[in-house]
Amino acid sequence: MQMRIGTKIGAGFVAMLVMVGLMAAIALYSLQAAQNQMEALHETNRRLVLEMKMDSEAGNILSCIRGFVAFGDDNYIHQAEGSATNIAKMADDLKKLLEDEKARENVNSLVKEVIDYKMKMTGQLVPAVKEYYAATRAQRDAANTAETVEAKRIQAISLAITFNSEAQSVKRNILNLADADERIVAETVEALSAAARQAILFAGGVGAVALVIGILLSIILPRALRRPLKNLAEGAALYSQGDLTRTIGIASKDEIGEVGAAMNRMQEHLKSLVLNIRQNSELVSRAADQLGTNVDQSAESANSVAEAISAVAAGADNQNKTIETVMDSVARSAEDARRMTGQAAEAAESSRTAASKAEHGEMAAERAVKQMDQIEETVEHSAAVVAKLGTMSQEIGHIVETISDIAGQTNLLALNAAIEAARAGESGKGFSVVAEEVRKLAEQSDQAAQQIAGLIAGIQAETENAVAAMAVGTQEVRTGAEVVRTAGQSFQEIRTLVAAVSEQVRIINESFASLAQGNAQILQAMNDLKSIGDTAAQQTQNVSAATQEQSAAMQEIASAGHELTKFAEELQQAVNRFKV
Incomplete structure (x- = not known):
C-alpha cells in the first residue's frame, strides 16, 4: 500500500524535527553540563583565592617573626598576630566552601595549628626576644655581661x-590545600574539554544525518509529485482538445492517483457518449435520407396516390420509431452527461482538498522555520555567555600580570635593600635578613602569579574552542532552517499545480454542462420531429378526403426531412471533433 501525499510529507518533516530535536537536546545537555562544571570551577577558584591569601598571610608571619627578631619592634608581632587571625577567619570561610568531610578536617587541623602557633609565639618567642633586647640595653648600661647577652x-x-x-x-x-584545588581545576577543565569534544562530535553527526535526510527529501518528494502532476496536466490538455484516445498513466495510489483515476473514468464516459451520439446521428441521417426518398417518390407518383399514401404511412411509422430510438439514446446521453458532471464536481472537490493539505503543509513548514530560528537564538545566546566568560578570564589575566609586575618590583626593592644593608655593615645585618625574606616572598608571589596565568590561559583556550563549537552549531541550525524553507517553497509550487488542475476540472465541468444543454436541444428537436411525423400520418389517413392537401403535406414532410438532415450533419460535425 502506497503512502498518501500528506503521510509522505509528514514523515519527512517528522524525521527532520527528530533530528533538530536531538540536536537541541544535545546542545542543552552539553550547556547544562558545562554550566555545572563552570560553577564547580568557580567554587574551586574561590577556594584557591582564599588559600593563596592564607599562604600570603603565612609568609607575612615568617617575615614579621624575622623582623621582630632582627629589630625587636612590637609592630611586627602585631602584624604576625593579625595574619594568624586572618588565616583562621579565611579557614572558616574555606570550610563553608568545602563539601568533603576529610578536607574540612584538614582545615580544622590547620586552624588549630595556627591558633597554637599564635599562642606559642605570644607566650614563648615574644618574651625571649624582649629579654634579649632588654639584656642588650642592660649591657650598654653595664648591668649584664656579654655572656648573658649572648645566651x-x-x-x-x-x-x-x-x-x-x-x-x-x-x-x-x-x-597542600591549594595543590588539591589546583588538581580539581585541572580535572574540571579537562572534563569541560572532553564534554565539548563529545558535544561537537554528536552535533556534527546528527547535523550530517539531518543534512542527508533533507537532501533526500528535497530530491524524492518533488520527483514523486512532479511526474504524476505532469501526466495529469497533459491528459487534461488532450481531453480539452477533444482527444479521447489515450488514458492518463498514474501508478500511485495517493490523492494524485485518485484524481488521475477519476479523469480516466471521465474519459471513458466521454468516449462512450461521443460514440453513442455518432451512432444516433447516423441513424437520424439515414432516416432523413429515407424520408427524402419517400417524398420524391410521392411527388413523382402522383398518379398512384394509394401506393404513395401507403408508402408515406409506412415511412411515417418508421420515422416515429426511429425518432423514439434517437430520443432514448439522447436521453441516455443526457443522463451520462449529468453523471459525468457529478464526477467532475467530485474531482474539483478532490483538487480543493489537495490544495488545502498543501496549504497546511506550508504552514507546518513555516512553524518549523520559526522553531529553528528560536533554536538559533538560544545557541547564539549561549555563545555570548561563553564569550563573556573568556572576557572575564582575560581580565583575571591582566590582574595576574599586575601581581607579577608588583612581585618583580618588590624583588628589585629587596635587592636594593640588601645592597644598602651591606653598605651599612654590622648595623645592617638584621635589615639584610629582612630584605632576603622580602626577596623570597616576591619570588614566591611571582611563581604563584605565573601558575595562575597558566591556568587562565588554559581556560581562555577552552573558552575559544567552546565559542567555535557554538558557531558551528549556529551554522548547522541555519542550514536546517534553509532546508525547511525549501520544503515550504515546494508546498507553494504544489498548491499552484493543484490550482491549475482545479481550473482544468472546472473547464471540463462547463463542457459537460454545455453538452447537457445540447442534449436538451436535441430532445426538443426530436419531439418536434415526432410531432411532424404524427401530423404526416394523420394527413395520410385523411388524404382520401382531402387529396388537395397531399402536395402541401409532402412539402411539409420534405421540409422537415431537410431540416433533420441538416441537423444530423451538424451533429456529425460536432461529434467528429472528438477523437475516439
Missing part, C-alpha cells in the same frame, strides 16, 4: 628558628 640572643634565635619551622609547616599545609 639571650642564642635562646631568641633558637626559638625564632623553631617558630620559623612551624610557620613553614603551616605554609606547606596551606599549599
Whole structure:
C-alpha cells in the first residue's frame, strides 16, 4: 500500500524535527553540563583565592617573626598576630566552601595549628626576644655581661628558628590545600574539554544525518509529485482538445492517483457518449435520407396516390420509431452527461482538498522555520555567555600580570635593600635578613602569579574552542532552517499545480454542462420531429378526403426531412471533433 501525499510529507518533516530535536537536546545537555562544571570551577577558584591569601598571610608571619627578631619592634608581632587571625577567619570561610568531610578536617587541623602557633609565639618567642633586647640595653648600661647577652640572643634565635619551622609547616599545609584545588581545576577543565569534544562530535553527526535526510527529501518528494502532476496536466490538455484516445498513466495510489483515476473514468464516459451520439446521428441521417426518398417518390407518383399514401404511412411509422430510438439514446446521453458532471464536481472537490493539505503543509513548514530560528537564538545566546566568560578570564589575566609586575618590583626593592644593608655593615645585618625574606616572598608571589596565568590561559583556550563549537552549531541550525524553507517553497509550487488542475476540472465541468444543454436541444428537436411525423400520418389517413392537401403535406414532410438532415450533419460535425 502506497503512502498518501500528506503521510509522505509528514514523515519527512517528522524525521527532520527528530533530528533538530536531538540536536537541541544535545546542545542543552552539553550547556547544562558545562554550566555545572563552570560553577564547580568557580567554587574551586574561590577556594584557591582564599588559600593563596592564607599562604600570603603565612609568609607575612615568617617575615614579621624575622623582623621582630632582627629589630625587636612590637609592630611586627602585631602584624604576625593579625595574619594568624586572618588565616583562621579565611579557614572558616574555606570550610563553608568545602563539601568533603576529610578536607574540612584538614582545615580544622590547620586552624588549630595556627591558633597554637599564635599562642606559642605570644607566650614563648615574644618574651625571649624582649629579654634579649632588654639584656642588650642592660649591657650598654653595664648591668649584664656579654655572656648573658649572648645566651639571650642564642635562646631568641633558637626559638625564632623553631617558630620559623612551624610557620613553614603551616605554609606547606596551606599549599597542600591549594595543590588539591589546583588538581580539581585541572580535572574540571579537562572534563569541560572532553564534554565539548563529545558535544561537537554528536552535533556534527546528527547535523550530517539531518543534512542527508533533507537532501533526500528535497530530491524524492518533488520527483514523486512532479511526474504524476505532469501526466495529469497533459491528459487534461488532450481531453480539452477533444482527444479521447489515450488514458492518463498514474501508478500511485495517493490523492494524485485518485484524481488521475477519476479523469480516466471521465474519459471513458466521454468516449462512450461521443460514440453513442455518432451512432444516433447516423441513424437520424439515414432516416432523413429515407424520408427524402419517400417524398420524391410521392411527388413523382402522383398518379398512384394509394401506393404513395401507403408508402408515406409506412415511412411515417418508421420515422416515429426511429425518432423514439434517437430520443432514448439522447436521453441516455443526457443522463451520462449529468453523471459525468457529478464526477467532475467530485474531482474539483478532490483538487480543493489537495490544495488545502498543501496549504497546511506550508504552514507546518513555516512553524518549523520559526522553531529553528528560536533554536538559533538560544545557541547564539549561549555563545555570548561563553564569550563573556573568556572576557572575564582575560581580565583575571591582566590582574595576574599586575601581581607579577608588583612581585618583580618588590624583588628589585629587596635587592636594593640588601645592597644598602651591606653598605651599612654590622648595623645592617638584621635589615639584610629582612630584605632576603622580602626577596623570597616576591619570588614566591611571582611563581604563584605565573601558575595562575597558566591556568587562565588554559581556560581562555577552552573558552575559544567552546565559542567555535557554538558557531558551528549556529551554522548547522541555519542550514536546517534553509532546508525547511525549501520544503515550504515546494508546498507553494504544489498548491499552484493543484490550482491549475482545479481550473482544468472546472473547464471540463462547463463542457459537460454545455453538452447537457445540447442534449436538451436535441430532445426538443426530436419531439418536434415526432410531432411532424404524427401530423404526416394523420394527413395520410385523411388524404382520401382531402387529396388537395397531399402536395402541401409532402412539402411539409420534405421540409422537415431537410431540416433533420441538416441537423444530423451538424451533429456529425460536432461529434467528429472528438477523437475516439
